[in-house]
Amino acid sequence: xxxxxxxxxxxxxxxxxxxxxxxxxxxxxxxxxxxxxxxxxxxxxxxxxxxxxxxxxxxxxxxxxxxxxxxxxxxxxxxxxxxxxxxxxxxxxxxxxxxxxxxxxxxxxxxxxxxxxxxxxxxxxxxxxxxxxxxxxxxxxxxxxxxxxxxxxxxxxxxxxxxxxxxxxxxxxxxxxxxxxxxxxxxxxxxxxxxxxxxxxxxxxxxxxxxxxxxxxxxxxxxxxxxxxxxxxxxxxxxxxxxxxxxxxxxxxxxxxxxxxxxxxxxxxxxxxxxxxxxxxxxxxxxxxxxxxxx
Amino acid sequence: xxxxxxxxxxxxxxxxxxxxxxxxxxxxxxxxxxxxxxxxxxxxxxxxxxxxxxxxxxxxxxxxxxxxxxxxxxxxxxxxxxxxxxxxxxxxxxxxxxxxxxxxxxxxxxxxxxxxxxxxxxxxxxxxxxxxxxxxxxxxxxxxxxxxxxxxxxxxxxxxxxxxxxxxxxxxxxxxxxxxxxxxxxxxxxxxxxxxxxxxxxxxxxxxxxxxxxxxxxxxxxxxxxxxxxxxxxxxxxxxxxxxxxxxxxxxxxxxxxxxxxxxxxxxxxxxxxxxxxxxxxxxxxxxxxxxxxxxxxxxxxxxxxxxxxxxxxxxxxxx
Numbered sequence: 001x002x003x004x005x006x007x008x009x010x011x012x013x014x015x016x017x018x019x020x021x022x023x024x025x026x027x028x029x030x031x032x033x034x035x036x037x038x039x040x041x042x043x044x045x046x047x048x049x050x051x052x053x054x055x056x057x058x059x060x061x062x063x064x065x066x067x068x069x070x071x072x073x074x075x076x077x078x079x080x081x082x083x084x085x086x087x088x089x090x091x092x093x094x095x096x097x098x099x100x101x102x103x104x105x106x107x108x109x110x111x112x113x114x115x116x117x118x119x120x121x122x123x124x125x126x127x128x129x130x131x132x133x134x135x136x137x138x139x140x141x142x143x144x145x146x147x148x149x150x151x152x153x154x155x156x157x158x159x160x161x162x163x164x165x166x167x168x169x170x171x172x173x174x175x176x177x178x179x180x181x182x183x184x185x186x187x188x189x190x191x192x193x194x195x196x197x198x199x200x201x202x203x204x205x206x207x208x209x210x211x212x213x214x215x216x217x218x219x220x221x222x223x224x225x226x227x228x229x230x231x232x233x234x235x236x237x238x239x240x241x242x243x244x245x246x247x248x249x250x251x252x253x254x255x256x257x258x259x260x261x262x263x264x265x266x267x268x269x270x271x272x273x274x275x276x277x278x279x280x281x282x283x284x285x286x287x288x289x290x291x292x293x294x295x
Numbered sequence: 296x297x298x299x300x301x302x303x304x305x306x307x308x309x310x311x312x313x314x315x316x317x318x319x320x321x322x323x324x325x326x327x328x329x330x331x332x333x334x335x336x337x338x339x340x341x342x343x344x345x346x347x348x349x350x351x352x353x354x355x356x357x358x359x360x361x362x363x364x365x366x367x368x369x370x371x372x373x374x375x376x377x378x379x380x381x382x383x384x385x386x387x388x389x390x391x392x393x394x395x396x397x398x399x400x401x402x403x404x405x406x407x408x409x410x411x412x413x414x415x416x417x418x419x420x421x422x423x424x425x426x427x428x429x430x431x432x433x434x435x436x437x438x439x440x441x442x443x444x445x446x447x448x449x450x451x452x453x454x455x456x457x458x459x460x461x462x463x464x465x466x467x468x469x470x471x472x473x474x475x476x477x478x479x480x481x482x483x484x485x486x487x488x489x490x491x492x493x494x495x496x497x498x499x500x501x502x503x504x505x506x507x508x509x510x511x512x513x514x515x516x517x518x519x520x521x522x523x524x525x526x527x528x529x530x531x532x533x534x535x536x537x538x539x540x541x542x543x544x545x546x547x548x549x550x551x552x553x554x555x556x557x558x559x560x561x562x563x564x565x566x567x568x569x570x571x572x573x574x575x576x577x578x579x580x581x582x583x584x585x586x587x588x589x590x591x592x593x594x595x596x597x598x599x600x601x602x603x604x605x606x607x608x609x610x611x612x613x614x615x
């Protein structure tokens with residue numbers, strides 16, 4: 001058995017140190033490059049949308065409906081807003097109340113099941129929800145392409161997401177608050193509505209904002225349930241197709257006419273601006289919240 | 296229990312029950328409407344390249360007890376290959392990019408700047424699919440088709456699947472690149488969080504034995520993140536499998552052919568469901584719609600499987 005070699009070998013040591021430094025520099029460079037690639041992709045997407053979108057903007061867009069491949073976008077703006085509001089109207093009660101259940105009765109077997117299914121449903125492709133809406137509402141119930149079919153389809157899609165964000169918001173509330181509330185003699189219902197929800201309201205709202213952004217940016221399920229219309233919505237929940245902005249982007253960019261392209265870029269600008277604004281707002285409220293907590 | 300609390304409990308339970316109920320109804324309806332197609336297609340559905348509505352002007356014939364147009368067949372091997380291949384390419388690109396960006400953001404950027412720079416990666420997640428498609432169509436495809444693919448194909452001309460012909464820009468690799476950009480924020484955000492949560496003592500131990508900062512990342516921090524990385528990559532795979540609009544706009548929408556190399560046009564199950572809807576509605580026997588329902592059912596089962604695996608690997612679930 002030879003003893004461990006601990007001779008002082010400055011040349012070998014320095015060689016190794018130089019090699020390590022080189023490997024490190026290469027590693028950092030690779031990481032920086034990965035970041036730069038991703039950031040430049042986002043910036044280029046935003047540049048395209050803002051550059052072409054801004055030059056396509058004019059007052060007409062906000063005052064008139066589309067006609068063929070020209071005209072304005074007011075019918076599509078109206079449709080997108082109404083579809084999303086309708087979806088929120090249906091999904092918020094399911095998402096928020098469901099989230100309360102999963103968080104406050106978390107030891108029930110049903111709560112485990114609901115949480116698992118919600119997680120899995122968040123990952124189900126939106127086109128599958130669209131197909132479901134088509135098979136059930138558009139054809140079986142004979143509603144045709146319509147506002148109601150679109151709203152219900154979008155609601156089914158975003159409700160599981162809201163359920164999970166609401167649950168996580170409630171779980172973030174310190175346990176002492178629950179205990180304090182029970183100690184004052186409040187029941188579970190009063191504790192949740194008067195103490196917990198008030199404490200985490202902005203986090204619940206953040207989840208709703210993000211779900212709104214998802215719903216606004218969707219296209220595929222709406223092609224299957226709402227189709228497209230050149231007119232304003234006429235107030236009928238069924239039997240009337242509706243216009244929406246994302247359709248304009250997909251469909252009009254393939255037309256050979258400059259007027260169609262201008263509409264597509266303008267629609268892309270509106271949708272992107274709206275979705276980014278909602279996302280940034282949601283992040284801002286989350287950041288402010290954590291700052292207040294830690295202070 | 297007080298009556299108000301009992302009422303509260305019943306109410307929230309009922310609303311929560313809508314979620315599992317909706318999955319059940321989703322499965323049942325897709326199965327119900329796909330059933331005639333399942334009877335007609337048999338196992339060929341998964342193993343042949345033959346999506347053909349048949350002669351739309353003939354008289355319907357009865358095959359396997361199902362009414363179809365003469366010559367009709369519905370088989371989607373090319374869609375399964377297109378879906379899996381584009382998603383795998385997306386993962387191969389997104390994992391190194393996501394890990395690299397997460398390391399850069401968590402370890403190399405000063406804390407004050409970090410949340411702003413992280414936005415530049417994480418906002419990619421909120422760009423709508425159809426806007427990615429627009430960007431791919433207008434910017435990425437001309438760039439790749441003229442300045443990247445021809446050189447890449449020539450340079451790799453001996454390598455199977457990577458050599459020429461370089462194609463038109465619409466195809467498998469383009470779809471993979473855009474899908475990678477779409478699911479990279481999920482990987483980068485989760486990993487960044489995990490790196491930041493590494494105990495300070497471990498870093499100090501690394502410094503104490505003379506490791507460089509990069510060696511600490513590579514030999515101490517990253518090995519601990521193997522499991523979360525596998526979980527979040529599975530989740531990203533699930534996202535990529537079902538992505539519709541962007542793929543529809545940039546993949547070339549191939550019909551009934553398998554990709555010859557990574558530049559070939561493809562279709563995915565999700566994009567094909569949109570591109571075929573109009574023609575399927577023309578089928579007087581409705582079998583084409585049942586066929587689309589069968590694609591939808593297959594896609595649903597695939598995504599349920601992938602997401603269930605991701606959920607088991609990442610018990611914390613939803614985070615992004």
